[in-house]
Amino acid sequence: MAGLSITREEYLDRRARVAAALEREGVAAMVLFNSTSIAYLTAFAFIPTERPAALVLERSRASLYLPRLDQEHAEETAIVDLVRTYPEYPGEHHPIRGLADFLRELGLASDSLAADAPGYGSGMGYEGPRLEEVLPSVKFRLFPKLVERLRMIKSPQEVRLIRESARWGNLAHALLQEYSRPGHTENEIAMRASLEATQAMIRTLGSSFEPRGGEGAFAGFRGQIGPNSALPHAITRNLRLRPGDVLVTGASAAVWGYHSELERTMFVGKPDPQQRKFFDLMVEMQDLALASIRPGLPCSEVDRAVRSFFDRHDLWPHWRHHVGHALGMLGHEAPFFDIGDPTLIEPGMVFSVEPGLYVPGLGGFRHSDTLVVTGEGIDLLTYYPRDLDSMICG
Numbered sequence: 001m002a003g004l005s006i007t008r009e010e011y012l013d014r015r016a017r018v019a020a021a022l023e024r025e026g027v028a029a030m031v032l033f034n035s036t037s038i039a040y041l042t043a044f045a046f047i048p049t050e051r052p053a054a055l056v057l058e059r060s061r062a063s064l065y066l067p068r069l070d071q072e073h074a075e076e077t078a079i080v081d082l083v084r085t086y087p088e089y090p091g092e093h094h095p096i097r098g099l100a101d102f103l104r105e106l107g108l109a110s111d112s113l114a115a116d117a118p119g120y121g122s123g124m125g126y127e128g129p130r131l132e133e134v135l136p137s138v139k140f141r142l143f144p145k146l147v148e149r150l151r152m153i154k155s156p157q158e159v160r161l162i163r164e165s166a167r168w169g170n171l172a173h174a175l176l177q178e179y180s181r182p183g184h185t186e187n188e189i190a191m192r193a194s195l196e197a198t199q200a201m202i203r204t205l206g207s208s209f210e211p212r213g214g215e216g217a218f219a220g221f222r223g224q225i226g227p228n229s230a231l232p233h234a235i236t237r238n239l240r241l242r243p244g245d246v247l248v249t250g251a252s253a254a255v256w257g258y259h260s261e262l263e264r265t266m267f268v269g270k271p272d273p274q275q276r277k278f279f280d281l282m283v284e285m286q287d288l289a290l291a292s293i294r295p296g297l298p299c300s301e302v303d304r305a306v307r308s309f310f311d312r313h314d315l316w317p318h319w320r321h322h323v324g325h326a327l328g329m330l331g332h333e334a335p336f337f338d339i340g341d342p343t344l345i346e347p348g349m350v351f352s353v354e355p356g357l358y359v360p361g362l363g364g365f366r367h368s369d370t371l372v373v374t375g376e377g378i379d380l381l382t383y384y385p386r387d388l389d390s391m392i393c394g
Contacts, residue, residue, distance in 0.1 A: 246363030
């Protein structure tokens with residue numbers, strides 16, 4: 001299918017907006033270490049490790065500084081003007097000192113520069129100096145959220161990719177429900193559904209399709225089976241499905257590095273009265289949250305609306321988390337439908353909406369849907385059934 005990517009022109013427009021923001025701040029260039037920001041601005045999606053990687057963004061030039069192992073990958077896919085590499089980490093000459101040499105070569109060692117972090121950071125054993133230690137003559141100004149704020153508003157191209165992700169997440173979830181039968185384990189059910197959905201996705205989208213993060217379509221349970229469904233972020237344990245289990249699912253698909261979120265509460269066989277009660281309350285909460293979203297409203301007000309529902313129905317023992325979050329290139333992004341987030345909702349923002357109820361010993365109850373905010377309200381990108389009768393399997 002043609003057009004399932006971000007165009008070169010959009011990448012250049014993103015960089016132009018960053019450059020305009022830097023010009024307003026009176027700085028000549030910016031050093032970015034964040035791998036998502038680098039991919040957002042250059043189309044270079046890569047695996048971050050202990051080896052430092054950086055994007056040096058000037059008004060009319062973009063340069064990547066990378067380990068040698070990423071050179072051919074970057075030269076093939078990155079929309080940049082220059083790729084400079086260093087041999088390896090930690091190496092005889094530390095890569096951050098090599099970055100300082102590169103900035104001097106670019107003529108940027110005597111200016112005020114912006115950066116998204118004081119230095120490179122990694123949880124993979126990395127150690128190294130801060131930028132100000134290797135370039136003491138440069139005044140570094142930190143703008144850790146500059147690119148993240150740009151990413152909050154999705155373009156039509158981005159929304160199309162997220163909508164396509166939702167389409168294949170929907171198929172993966174339908175297969176997951178079909179294969180959810182007593183006696184089968186969560187891993188075999190999830191792997192079968194995910195594989196078949198991914199195969200259909202590849203056949204339909206053709207050879208030009210690239211997931212760029214993930215392997216394709218996915219659906220599973222993440223360990224939220226039976227009593228464990230009351231743990232909002234359980235871990236897969238390959239549990240075997242039993243009659244009466246509550247199942248909390250998750251489905252998505254990677255499309256050119258973008259993701260959606262679809263979650264449902266299902267039942268192995270007919271639910272008992274208590275399960276029905278909490279399911280119905282959960283759906284009512286989600287309906288309330290969806291109806292509360294509109295442009296110009298602070299994100300916190302959506303959470304407040306759901307918190308009022310908890311008050312009215314005396315549900316606080318079953319509260320565990322806020323209503324939702326933005327998503328796109330990452331599964332969780334800012335802003336958040338949280339009482340502490342004053343960010344104004346704007347057209348083009350993409351959110352999950354997923355208020356949940358968690359009852360130890362009984363189960364968890366959570367649907368999650370992905371939407372894009374429009375000038376008039378919202379457009380749901382996920383469309384899997386939400387009613388109880390449609391959620392019975394086995």
